[in-house]
Amino acid sequence: MLDRDIARCRLFGVDNLEELVKPWSALSLKDQGCLDKPSCSMLLVNDKNDVPTLIAYFYLLLKQGTPKSVRIFPGGHKGQMPETSPTIVNWLKTELIERPLFLALIAIGLSIA
Secondary structure: OOHHHHHHHHHOOOOOHHHHHHHHHOOOOOOOOHHHOOOOOOEEEEEOOOOOOOHHHHHHHHHOOOOOEEEEEOOOHHHOOOOHHHHHHHHHHHHHHHHHHHHHHHHOOOOOO
16 A cells, blocks of 8 residues: 555555545545535646546546636646646636636626627
8 A cells, every 4th residue: 555545544544555445535525526616716726647636536526516717737746837827817817807807897888899
């Protein structure tokens, strides 16, 4: 077992990965129905080959619930590439500044053209 697996087993008071399945599965956001509920805007960023957070989890999140944005980078730990930070900053700028301003203008009937 990897150190990570040993730590997870100890956290849940079990001795091996087979015993970990029951308490671990109780934490599933999918099984709890959380993924189908509305959520805030979300940007998922990672490396396509990341082991702890498999790309399959991203597809699961994208298929359920509120639409999300995703950026998968070709390498780097947790997607840490030179373009990672600018991608996140630009997404935040759009979500927190530009989109709310656009929606506010529409709400009060102003045109931005």
